[in-house]
Amino acid sequence: MRIGVAGVGRMGEAIASRLMDLGHQVTVWNRTSDKCNRLAAAGARIAASPAALAQQVEIVITILTDQDALAAVYEGANGLLSANVMGKLFLEMSTVAPEAEVALAEKVRAGGGTFVECPVGGTVGPAREGKLLGVAGGAAADVAVARPLLGELCRRVEHVGPVGAGASMKLALNLPLMIYYQALGESYVLCRHLGLDPRWLIELLSDTSGAPNILKGRGPKIATALAGGDASPVAFDVASIGKDLTTMVAEARTRGATLPLTEKTLAIVEEAAKDGWANRDGASLPAYWPWRNPEGKRQ
Numbered sequence: 001m002r003i004g005v006a007g008v009g010r011m012g013e014a015i016a017s018r019l020m021d022l023g024h025q026v027t028v029w030n031r032t033s034d035k036c037n038r039l040a041a042a043g044a045r046i047a048a049s050p051a052a053l054a055q056q057v058e059i060v061i062t063i064l065t066d067q068d069a070l071a072a073v074y075e076g077a078n079g080l081l082s083a084n085v086m087g088k089l090f091l092e093m094s095t096v097a098p099e100a101e102v103a104l105a106e107k108v109r110a111g112g113g114t115f116v117e118c119p120v121g122g123t124v125g126p127a128r129e130g131k132l133l134g135v136a137g138g139a140a141a142d143v144a145v146a147r148p149l150l151g152e153l154c155r156r157v158e159h160v161g162p163v164g165a166g167a168s169m170k171l172a173l174n175l176p177l178m179i180y181y182q183a184l185g186e187s188y189v190l191c192r193h194l195g196l197d198p199r200w201l202i203e204l205l206s207d208t209s210g211a212p213n214i215l216k217g218r219g220p221k222i223a224t225a226l227a228g229g230d231a232s233p234v235a236f237d238v239a240s241i242g243k244d245l246t247t248m249v250a251e252a253r254t255r256g257a258t259l260p261l262t263e264k265t266l267a268i269v270e271e272a273a274k275d276g277w278a279n280r281d282g283a284s285l286p287a288y289w290p291w292r293n294p295e296g297k298r299q
């Protein structure tokens with residue numbers, strides 16, 4: 001199948017690689033063009049613009065930073081929507097607000113294209129292995145068209161409602177993890193004076209009722225960060241966590257609710273970004289609060 005990936009950041013590159021491994025003919029475009037080099041060396045075709053990419057493929061995948069990135073890639077000069085999109089499937093996988101997906105779907109449909117959103121849980125490694133968790137939004141018939149491809153990218157795909165529902169569910173899925181990162185940092189503040197090995201501590205915590213799955217997959221990275229080490233490579237950065245938290249708070253407001261824990265966590269993540277942590281991996285975030293509150297400082 002001829003598939004285009006418009007935007008090959010961390011997730012886009014991993015998804016494109018996965019599709020190439022499965023034998024699809026993959027065309028890529030990226031705003032910063034040298035990010036296409038590794039994929040080109042592995043056999044991907046390079047398109048000169050999003051419009052040129054859309055022209056060459058049957059399915060277009062996007063997984064971009066935020067709503068502004070979507071606007072630029074879909075609606076900018078030589079954007080995806082300036083091509084003839086009739087009969088093409090657009091699979092939009094970014095983590096953004098539901099209304100951004102709804103607005104985009106209308107524009108794609110107006111040109112005769114099909115639009116399915118499927119934001120994903122899981123990071124670069126699972127994307128590379130086709131083991132993401134997808135929450136799809138779209139008309140049932142459209143999601144059925146996208147399902148074979150989604151099955152190649154995800155270990156589990158749930159159709160959660162019309163376009164916009166996937167975005168709502170994705171924000172809901174990410175919220176507890178992001179608050180947990182801060183909770184873990186605060187937990188560590190209470191016990192670090194015992195001088196215990198952070199790797200052992202993470203293993204102990206992962207054996208308790210309050211433990212999320214993240215401790216299984218990224219426990220060693222988190223322990224490294226708590227010990228003052230470098231949690232590279234970066235898979236999902238602190239800036240993206242801030243973007244997700246901002247979107248959650250705004251989305252709750254549009255629904256007449258407030259999210260007090262999320263707002264507080266967002267404020268702390270914004271402080272972390274100001275302190276130079278924006279480009280660190282998210283797994284380093286539990287180390288931020290202990291770093292901000294050094295041992296021995298009595299209040």
Ligand SMILES: NC(=O)c1ccc[n+]([C@@H]2O[C@H](COP(=O)([O-])OP(=O)(O)OC[C@H]3O[C@@H](n4cnc5c(N)ncnc54)[C@H](OP(=O)(O)O)[C@@H]3O)[C@@H](O)[C@H]2O)c1
Nearest residue numbers: 007008009010011031032064065069072094095123235236
């Ligand atoms: N990383 C993860 O673990 C993960 C997991 C699940 C979901 N997600 C979601 O997936 C999306 C992408 O995340 P990522 O980690 O892959 O981010 P990333 O590595 O920073 O890549 C972002 C992509 O968006 C492009 N972009 C940003 N602003 C743009 C603009 N104004 N015009 C054109 N292109 C623009 C970037 O192009 P340039 O290269 O030119 O900057 C790049 O291709 C986000 O919504 C994120 O929340 C990420």
